[in-house]
Amino acid sequence: MQDTSNIKRRALPLQEEAKDSAGVAVRCEGVFKVFGKNAAKLIGQAKGNIDAETAQAVGCVVGVNNATFDVFEGELLVIMGLSGSGKSTLLRCISRLTRATAGKIIVDGQDLLSMTSKQLIELRRNKMGMVFQNFGLLPHKTVLENIAFPLQVKGKTTKASITRAMEMVQLVGLHGRENYFPRQLSGGQQQRVGIARSLAIEPDIWFLDEPFSALDPLIRKEMQDEFLRLQQVLSKTILFVTHDFDEALRLADRIAIMKHGVIEQLDTPETIVLNPATDYVRKFTKDVPREKVLKIQAVMDPVDPTEELSDLRVSKDAIIATVAEAVLSQHMGVGVVDAQGTLVGSVHPSHVLKILFGDTGRQPT
Incomplete structure (x- = not known):
């Protein structure tokens, strides 16, 4: 395993200085996800954030509450919070696995909420990669076949798909296991297959929803090391969801901390720890060694x-x-x-x- 102790966080422009879309991979403007039949009316009456008590009174639950921020090209943005904070809902809205109730999500100059199904499928196939907690591997296919599968779905030839899959096997350190089936692999190795499969399509934007949470602590640390190594090599734009603050500190260029659908603070790990914006963020950071x-x-x-x-x-x-x-x-x-x-x-x-x-x-x- 490569030593990642000196892997550096990249210098990123401050959000308030981003006057246009130059260098911005994803832009969210006033994004809401509200569950309930009165959602549209509630959003229409809101001035800024929706009050949680007001939402509850009309039978609604707010998953994402007026999220506005940019994700810069090559940035690793960690979205974190406790269970029910809205972090996974926000990720699913940005990837359009869940449709936001209101707002704009701009990728490649296009608003995802105004895309047709065909346009969205094309965007996902060619620009987005996704990795989730459950590895989602096909049990009857080998490592190589699992990695090649999304390429074949895209219409690549078998030869081209296998060649690319072998490159990914090498990249994630699974050489010699390409003909194993998922049941023959450890949890960490299965996670590497999931990562390799996601990377095979060469996504510009990579979504990871608590990808390491099911792993034991030692394997989780190894996967974090591997993830940092890959990011140093590939410089992807990444949105990474976790509830683990230590993991966020280790991986993030910037961290967005959520509570009840609201982004309480979005900043560098140093600034969040040294200058927490709210009492909620302060509770997250109070025991973090400087x-x-x-x-x-x-x-x-x-x-x-x-x-x-x-x-x-x-x-x-x-x-x-x-x-x-x-x-x-x-x-x-x-x-x-x-x-x-x-x-x-x-x-x-x-x-x-x-x-x-x-x-x-x-x-x-």
């Missing part, structure tokens, strides 16, 4: 040409917890580099110790 979200750049010193540094180098975007042991093993400062390998600062063992065991007095940058 070293799990702060990056090295938050505690590094500027470059000092006269300072002697150790041979170790760490990325400015590395999460402190992932490199703390290596930094603490040094007897002098460690060089901090950017994505191009250019020295941009230094970090000292004392800085990391203060983050781990006490306040540094520094403010994140």
Whole structure:
């Protein structure tokens, strides 16, 4: 398994600075999903979010409540919340597995809610990939056949489908098991088949609904590592649903935290932990160790040409917890580099110790 400790989160534009659709893969504008026969009337009377008590009084349940946000190209956006928060409903609305009651969901310049069934099928076949909790593998087909199946549905030849499926087998580390049946695989291996099958169609946008929740903790960690490796290679636009905050912190470029259908806060993991927008978000984050979200750049010193540094180098975007042991093993400062390998600062063992065991007095940058 490849070491993912230094895999970096990508720099993303702030939502409020996204004035147009450049670089936006998915745009949601005032999206509602309301269950109940009075849904249309309720939405028509709403000014902003629908009040939960008002909805209940007229026999409605609000699954998604006025969701407005952008997902940027190449971004891994994690949508999370407790059971019943609306996270899976929102994902299903964006993928049009469930039809939103109101609003706009813009993909490729088109509103999914105004698409015909034929247009929607074409979009799903060519642009979207989906992975869910239950692996959905065909028990009578081998690994290779399971992965090739959606390609054959698209009309690819058997030869082309098998060639592409073998590429996916290699990508997800299942070489040698391509002729196994699902019953012969572990849970983690079955999940890899599901991921490979989804990737085989080369989706631009990838939807994952709690894909690792059925796995035991060790396999789940391995699958997270594998997922990070794949994203480093493929740079897909990903919407990933989970109820596990540690998983969200580990994977996300940004996190959207939902409660009763409302997005309480959507921001980077660092900002959510350090500056929770609501009491609800604060409860989620109060026990999160800062070293799990702060990056090295938050505690590094500027470059000092006269300072002697150790041979170790760490990325400015590395999460402190992932490199703390290596930094603490040094007897002098460690060089901090950017994505191009250019020295941009230094970090000292004392800085990391203060983050781990006490306040540094520094403010994140």
